[in-house]
Amino acid sequence: MKTKIFFIIASLLLPFGMKLAASEPYSLSFYLEYRKLAEGERKISATAKYKPDRFWEVIQGMKVEFYYLNEEGDEVLLADGITDEKGTASILIDPEYPLYRNEEGLIEFVARTEETEKYELAEEWLSIRDIYLEMKLIEDGDERTIELHAEVLDENGELVPLSDEDIYFSVPRMFSKLPLGEETLEDGFCSITFPANIVGNAEREVTILAEIFEHYEFGTVQASKVSTWGKLGSPHLIEHPSRELWTPVAPLWMIITLIVLLVGVWGHYIYAIVQLVLIRKAGTRFEREQQV
Amino acid sequence: MDINNTLTIDGAIKEFAPQIEKTSPLGWSWITFLSVLVLFGFYGLYTQIAEGHIVTGMRDNVVWGIYIVNFIFFMGVSYAGALISGTLHLFRSEWRKPVIRMAEWITIISLLIGPLYILLCIGRLDKLHNIALFGRIQSPITWDVIAISTDIVGCIIFLYMALLRDFAHLRDYPELKVPKWKKKLYYYFALKYHDTPEQRKKLNRTVDIMAAMVIAIAIIVYSVLAWIFSVTLQPGWHSTIFGPYFVIAAVYSGTAVLIVSMYLFRKVYKLEHVITELHFKNMGIILLVLGAFFGYFTFSEYLTKWYGSQKNDELLISILFDKYYWEFVISNYIGVLLPLIIIGIPKFRTIKSITFTSLVVILALWLNRYLIVVPTLESPYLPIQDSRSAWVDYGGTWVEWSLTLGGIAGFLLLFTLASKLVPIVQLSALVKKDKSEENRKSE
Incomplete structure (x- = not known):
């Protein structure tokens, strides 16, 4: 019997274990977004997705390295980030951080993912005019x-x-x-x-x-x-609020339903307790009769 | 030998008295072991009260964790006990008699343990009374508070009525070697019941009514619990079938707990002649049918979400099949297929295999509740700005696990102590017309 049960469990687990089998690495959809914030900080975001089946799915927990190009054309590491649940890794560059502008006046950024057993390496370039x-x-x-x-x-x-x-x-x-x-x-x-x-x-x-x-x-x-041009908001006071799910007073049907249910149920409980009292009284009577 | 309906009441008490008269050294060890685990839970509780909820894994996104999972699980087990005992009582199933008391105890004990986990979730227990003072009846949380308290009262009345005859029998049995306080307790709890025709009629009618009530309340209360989730627009929760799905899952897990209890009590108290293979097979068949329903609801739930292809539903399903892959497989594949195969094929249908299957079902259904609560909260509609991964990803801490362990130990401890208070098998249901009792009355 134990062997049979073992084989049944093993056969149930087998198809799921097959998921672990190795396969070709996925190529990625990888793109960059640049945002210059009001405070002067620059935010660069890289988003990584892959397509395991019919739909693109985001990749969470992937390391992305961000670089800019210096005057020699070499990549200088700015920082690295890990993709979040939306598949996006972001870095913030301080407004004072010296970034090189090429002869066209453009700042060049590069972002690159790691090559893993599951995913191919992905790389994206971005040229920004300030x-x-x-x-x-x-x-x-x-x-x-x-x-x-x-x-x-x-x-x-x-x-x-x-x-x-x-x-x-x-x-x-x-x-x-x-x-x-x-x-x-x-x-x-x-x-x-x-x-x-x-x-x-x-x-x-x-x-x-x-x-x-x-x-x-x-x-x-x-x-x-x-x-300070905003209007002062006034509390939304209603003298007689209507009976809604979101107002202090509940809809009538809800109150009636609850009362009917509670009266029905607790009425039966009270009936049961009264019966217990009557059972005890009948017992007392029975004991008295026995003594006589 | 099947002793059902063959004993006199005196014979039945003599048969089962050792259970309540003495506790073996092994029994004391078991009680001590469980008490230590309960104390460990209390230490976790002390840590949580002293240091605050920061000692749990619950954070900004995942505000409900293992505590709520335990709450749903224990409440489910309790409703299952109520449904099983109520239904078997109303259908007058003869085979139910040796197991119905266990189902009733399971109901009450789970109902006492389960709601405690809600209290563990609440940061400001000193404000709890505000639910009663300012609770809005539009809120499903308020419905739940009302429903659970109503259910606890109903189940206690039902259990008490079911115990009344046995209290009377134990009171009237002079050779019972139990402490004085226990005899006094039997005397007061027996309510001067002497099984006179008038008392019998009143008791039978009231027990029938209460049996019907506990079935209805169990369905309503567990549906209310499901609605707490399904009336929100959260992915994975906003579902029209959550009410029946929860009820089926509850009865499924409760049936499994009952089967395991039957196995343990049968072994410990040597009840092989009372709880026979027939009981396991019948309970196994109930488990099989419930498993099929549970599988059907689960499939229907995820299939419609998957086909709907809504962004957040897709994210949730991808989390379930990735981060929670094995939990999902155990919960929704093995937890459904194993009973279908092991109990479905008559050749495999033995006491041990049915009990083993029940253990797997218990684990699967606990994980099922975990998968309902946690992954949904880990994939909210509105992202919280600058959320650290530690705030989004949930993992139970030792404090939460200690209280979980403490709760399970508390359940087992109370169950053990309950079996020391009155026999775990309903004496009055086991006997036919008891001549000695009749003679005693007529004297």
């Missing part, structure tokens, strides 16, 4: 304007006004960005009126964000400022 965004908040009576100045570093290393690029203005909220509008740069300048109905925090503070999105040459570049 731009600078500066936001100004102008208040004139009731009129509030956000001004944005944009300059780009040309091949001679000089700052020149940037034109014909779209700037997206928004206010970051808890789950997403609340769009304020979109403007195009003209001679390094654009502006937008701040709406009067944006709710701020208790100090009326609102963070305003201006961005160039995923540009082929600049990547994503942000500028932001905290204004």
